[in-house]
Amino acid sequence: MPTLNLAPASTEDYRLLAEKRLPRFIFDYLDGGAYQERTLVSNVTDFEGLQLKQQVMRDVSQLTTTTNLFGQEWSMPVALAPVGLAGMMARRGETQAKKAADQFGIPYCLSTVGICSLEEVAAVSGIPFWFQLYMLKDRGAVEELLQRAKSVGVKTLVFTVDLAVVGARYRDVRNGMSGQLDTYGKLRAAIDTYLAHPRWVMDVGLQGRPHTFGNLTEYVPKATTPADFAAWIGAQLDASVTWKDIEWLRSIWDGNLIIKGVLSPEDAIAAADAGADAVIVSNHGGRQLDGVSSSIAMLPRVVDALGDRTEILVDGGVRSGQDVIKALALGAKGTLIGRPWVYAVAAQGQVGLENFLGTMAGEMRVSMALTGVTEVGEISSALLDR
Numbered sequence: 221m222p223t224l225n226l227a228p229a230s231t232e233d234y235r236l237l238a239e240k241r242l243p244r245f246i247f248d249y250l251d252g253g254a255y256q257e258r259t260l261v262s263n264v265t266d267f268e269g270l271q272l273k274q275q276v277m278r279d280v281s282q283l284t285t286t287t288n289l290f291g292q293e294w295s296m297p298v299a300l301a302p303v304g305l306a307g308m309m310a311r312r313g314e315t316q317a318k319k320a321a322d323q324f325g326i327p328y329c330l331s332t333v334g335i336c337s338l339e340e341v342a343a344v345s346g347i348p349f350w351f352q353l354y355m356l357k358d359r360g361a362v363e364e365l366l367q368r369a370k371s372v373g374v375k376t377l378v379f380t381v382d383l384a385v386v387g388a389r390y391r392d393v394r395n396g397m398s399g400q401l402d403t404y405g406k407l408r409a410a411i412d413t414y415l416a417h418p419r420w421v422m423d424v425g426l427q428g429r430p431h432t433f434g435n436l437t438e439y440v441p442k443a444t445t446p447a448d449f450a451a452w453i454g455a456q457l458d459a460s461v462t463w464k465d466i467e468w469l470r471s472i473w474d475g476n477l478i479i480k481g482v483l484s485p486e487d488a489i490a491a492a493d494a495g496a497d498a499v500i501v502s503n504h505g506g507r508q509l510d511g512v513s514s515s516i517a518m519l520p521r522v523v524d525a526l527g528d529r530t531e532i533l534v535d536g537g538v539r540s541g542q543d544v545i546k547a548l549a550l551g552a553k554g555t556l557i558g559r560p561w562v563y564a565v566a567a568q569g570q571v572g573l574e575n576f577l578g579t580m581a582g583e584m585r586v587s588m589a590l591t592g593v594t595e596v597g598e599i600s601s602a603l604l605d606r
């Protein structure tokens with residue numbers, strides 16, 4: 221439906237703005253998923269397939285979206301998921317996201333492979349943030365990273381378990397990100413970047429430097445481009461990791477431990493047995509094993525298996541406040557958003573992200589009111605129309 225289109229309203233609006241703003245290869249890296257992108261799509265469409273139940277004539281004049289998790293009050297049950305290379309999508313993107321999350325009162329999780337380092341993000345404010353860890357073959361480097369995280373006040377570690385090997389993202393292949401380009405390809409990529417996206421070149425490409433993996437610079441001293449770091453990370457990802465390694469992790473990390481990337485009841489139980497305080501039901505936003513079920517489809521089975529043993533969060537396909545309510549109705553305590561926050565910060569920086577989070581909170585408030593509940597704790601399966 222044509223409108224004046226003067227201001228972004230929904231996640232899709234921010235996505236379209238980000239698409240205009242970013243060079244094609246960066247937008248596709250953010251927006252795309254693995255292989256045929258079937259799981260990426262079903263993460264979203266399975267939310268769309270769930271219906272909320274309209275419930276009227278209840279006193280919803282006093283309503284709050286706040287929740288308490290890991291001893292922290294969140295203004296709404298949404299955290300910013302770890303996204304690698306966010307600093308390529310907005311100038312020092314990780315720090316802008318941290319500022320917006322602080323402003324809004326929700327957790328921000330820094331990726332191992334962020335452009336900004338733990339120390340740079342910590343310098344934004346004294347409010348603690350989460351740190352996401354990939355297991356590296358160099359366990360000494362892992363210990364040092366965790367030590368650095370602790371010393372900047374990180375209390376919650378998110379350990380990602382669904383990246384034993386990296387799923388191929390065909391958009392990246394087509395854009396020449398995962399392989400060599402011929403001269404014609406290089407020329408076309410340069411034209412798209414420098415001529416079609418001069419604003420990104422100035423704002424992020426030049427003023428947003430350095431584009432190194434801030435947390436890893438000391439381990440890869442010769443690397444100068446994200447591609448150099450990506451090669452190092454590819455070689456460092458430890459495909460031999462098993463639940464036994466969580467015991468080791470537990471022995472060197474005494475803060476909260478969240479296991480991210482379980483998608484089956486059996487793995488969720490194994491995570492709880494290994495000492496996780498929480499699990500994130502996740503398929504990495506459809507970027508790893510294409511063809512697996514959506515996170516929201518698997519959530520109820522994980523909830524049944526785990527009961528109250530750990531907190532249960534979910535990510536993948538959350539695009540609105542209504543989706544957050546659906547996830548909570550199916551038993552999650554909270555949600556994370558990945559692409560949506562990056563679309564917003566890529567489109568309009570920190571302010572854009574704050575506005576976007578405001579929109580999500582507004583959607584949540586209205587949907588809570590119209591489903592007849594006033595507190596997050598009242599959200600249950602009774603709010604779904606089945």
Ligand SMILES: Cc1cc2nc3c(=O)[nH]c(=O)nc-3n(C[C@H](O)[C@H](O)[C@H](O)COP(=O)(O)O)c2cc1C
Binds near residue numbers: 263332
């Ligand atoms: C561009 C991009 C980079 C990501 N990088 C990481 C990462 O470094 N570590 C990680 O645990 N998950 C990473 N993820 C996965 C997200 O944390 C999250 O699980 C996923 O984006 C959720 O799905 P959504 O984008 O549909 O919200 C990444 C996702 C995207 C889109």
